[in-house]
Amino acid sequence: xxxxxxxxxxxxxxxxxxxxxxxxxxxxxxxxxxxxxxxxxxxxxxxxxxxxxxxxxxxxxxxxxxxxxxxxxxxxxxxxxxxxxxxxxxxxxxxxxxxxxxxxxxxxxxxxxxxxxxxxxxxxxxxxxxxxxxxxxxxxxxxxxxxxxxxxxxxxxxxxxxxxxxxxxxxxxxxxxxxxxxxxxxxxxxxxxxxxxxxxxxxxxxxxxxxxxxxxxxxxxxxxxxxxxxxxxxxxxxxxxxxxxxxxxxxxxxxxxxxxxxxxxxxxxxxxxxxxxxxxxxxxxxxxxxxxxxxxxxxxxxxxxxxxxxxxxxxxx
Amino acid sequence: xxxxxxxxxxxxxxxxxxxxxxxxxxxxxxxxxxxxxxxxxxxxxxxxxxxxxxxxxxxxxxxxxxxxxxxxxxxxxxxxxxxxxxxxxxxxxxxxxxxxxxxxxxxxxxxxxxxxxxxxxxxxxxxxxxxxxxxxxxxxxxxxxxxxxxxxxxxxxxxxxxxxxxxxxxxxxxxxxxxxxxxxxxxxxxxxxxxxxxxxxxxxxxxxxxxxxxxxxxxxxxxxxxxxxxxxxxxxxxxxxxxxxxxxxxxxxxxxxxxxxxxxxxxxxxxxxxxxxxxxxxxxxxxxxxxxxxxxxxxxxxxxxxxxxxxxxxxxxxxxxxxxxxxxxxxxxxxxxxxxxxxxxxxxxxxxxxxxxxxxxxxxxxxxxxxxxxxx
Numbered sequence: 001x002x003x004x005x006x007x008x009x010x011x012x013x014x015x016x017x018x019x020x021x022x023x024x025x026x027x028x029x030x031x032x033x034x035x036x037x038x039x040x041x042x043x044x045x046x047x048x049x050x051x052x053x054x055x056x057x058x059x060x061x062x063x064x065x066x067x068x069x070x071x072x073x074x075x076x077x078x079x080x081x082x083x084x085x086x087x088x089x090x091x092x093x094x095x096x097x098x099x100x101x102x103x104x105x106x107x108x109x110x111x112x113x114x115x116x117x118x119x120x121x122x123x124x125x126x127x128x129x130x131x132x133x134x135x136x137x138x139x140x141x142x143x144x145x146x147x148x149x150x151x152x153x154x155x156x157x158x159x160x161x162x163x164x165x166x167x168x169x170x171x172x173x174x175x176x177x178x179x180x181x182x183x184x185x186x187x188x189x190x191x192x193x194x195x196x197x198x199x200x201x202x203x204x205x206x207x208x209x210x211x212x213x214x215x216x217x218x219x220x221x222x223x224x225x226x227x228x229x230x231x232x233x234x235x236x237x238x239x240x241x242x243x244x245x246x247x248x249x250x251x252x253x254x255x256x257x258x259x260x261x262x263x264x265x266x267x268x269x270x271x272x273x274x275x276x277x278x279x280x281x282x283x284x285x286x287x288x289x290x291x292x293x294x295x296x297x298x299x300x301x302x303x304x305x306x307x308x309x310x311x312x313x314x315x316x317x
Numbered sequence: 318x319x320x321x322x323x324x325x326x327x328x329x330x331x332x333x334x335x336x337x338x339x340x341x342x343x344x345x346x347x348x349x350x351x352x353x354x355x356x357x358x359x360x361x362x363x364x365x366x367x368x369x370x371x372x373x374x375x376x377x378x379x380x381x382x383x384x385x386x387x388x389x390x391x392x393x394x395x396x397x398x399x400x401x402x403x404x405x406x407x408x409x410x411x412x413x414x415x416x417x418x419x420x421x422x423x424x425x426x427x428x429x430x431x432x433x434x435x436x437x438x439x440x441x442x443x444x445x446x447x448x449x450x451x452x453x454x455x456x457x458x459x460x461x462x463x464x465x466x467x468x469x470x471x472x473x474x475x476x477x478x479x480x481x482x483x484x485x486x487x488x489x490x491x492x493x494x495x496x497x498x499x500x501x502x503x504x505x506x507x508x509x510x511x512x513x514x515x516x517x518x519x520x521x522x523x524x525x526x527x528x529x530x531x532x533x534x535x536x537x538x539x540x541x542x543x544x545x546x547x548x549x550x551x552x553x554x555x556x557x558x559x560x561x562x563x564x565x566x567x568x569x570x571x572x573x574x575x576x577x578x579x580x581x582x583x584x585x586x587x588x589x590x591x592x593x594x595x596x597x598x599x600x601x602x603x604x605x606x607x608x609x610x611x612x613x614x615x616x617x618x619x620x621x622x623x624x625x626x627x628x629x630x631x632x633x634x635x636x637x638x639x640x641x642x643x644x645x646x647x648x649x650x651x652x653x654x655x656x657x658x659x660x661x662x663x664x665x666x667x668x669x670x671x672x673x674x675x676x677x678x679x680x681x682x683x684x685x686x687x688x689x690x691x692x693x
Contacts, residue, residue, distance in 0.1 A: 085535075
């Protein structure tokens, strides 16, 4: 366990009753990184995050978080970690200032009122500090929760689907804030199932059924998944989509408006399909670089959601 | 890192703010107990008077009149009319329009004068024994007193002869036998138990249900700081309830407070703590405010029925007394009655204090074991 890792866990396993929610999970989060934690609903992301900050005790496995043992030193971890829950979990019947003040007291912060006032000013909520937190809109609640999680100046932020149900503008602002914090040296572990958020991360781990399927630097993921992707445009795109889905060598067809992304594990077989199609001269084919998005669609299709939604629908092929 | 007074007081302040903002619950904590005190204090009467009575008169005369008049002045019987035959009397008992039917047989006056000891029948609706009991018990005394006054002169010989000795009953602690004197001190035990257990359980479960518990335990706060911070405001609520209650008992219901204040105060504090601990325990085994309310409610019935509040404890079978003894209200009820009505001091209630203390130890031990700092 090296000093430049904010989180390092090995073999984390958690059962709820007879149901195994997290199964021998390993993860290394380098200090200062934005680490994306992806997976469908019910895949065990929240449970894993809770084990990392000492809110749940794993059945087996070991790990450290900021140099503290996740089982024996949960109390110290809590002092140095900022945790933002999936559901808004500040007090809706307290005002914005009262909520921040309460959190500040929980961490026994010095200069409490100055720090709370500064946080309110950063949020742009100074004028609304006396408003009940429950009356804030979804985006504002998210920003308040982030401010609360950051109030005591933690070195590590654990964000559990922080932007679920928030409008695109608020999500963009939220990610600007996360990048700003990261630039200041804060390590961020963020779970999400938004593709556009995944591409903003330095590292990514993908989890399904409580098992880690893949992890590594964001740029390496497409290579790790091993997909080759072609981009197609042209007339009767729906007809082409239907035909390609039945064509051997094509593992996945994802549609983006009038454009298809056609992917396959077997590069040569896919090239053969492309050559055949190109010979008809109807569509424009371009080989696509990167392909992180296709890689995730492929992973999701391979590991359908335990709750039976998204996954398969987003997958296509 | 031990107990942090700063975090404890932060939880305390937060709880007060939330309590203040939740006006309905706040009103319930103070308003409902007072309402119940008035309602039950005035409504419950275990010695009912003015029970509707009919008379079937097959004969009448001065002796009959004197006897009926004596029954009426006893306040137990309110004569509502005369029935002419047996069926009408039975019908009135069955449909509840009368609790008693007194039957004066034909030739009653004549038979009395002849010394034949004729019988008067008092048909009573005993489906509710406690409603009929006192009136029936009082009847023979009423009749013999009335007859002793009426059957004078030559009729003296026919009057019932007095017993060779007399028994003097000395009704202590509640000489007038007023129900309110008995009910009001007991009601304090019931109302405190009801509000303290339920409010504490709900206040804690609310944190889990709304998800705020997750934020709370992700901070370095300790279980003891949360527990004490959440419970202390409700201790104060218990104090306010009791103060209002004692005032009302004195001013409105004229219930005395004869015993040691220290004894009362000691028992009362112990009782509040045991109820809060019970509420805390309930909160650790429930997942929603609704469940917490339901379980609190289920503890209420045995508290009312088996504690000796409604029915005499001594009248319960042994196994029921064992259950009753495990209920904190049983012991606090004895403390309030002993201290307020019988003038008891600390020494007189030491057994009850020990019992509550024991129950408290068990509850606190289980509650602390159940409450964890993690979400598993």
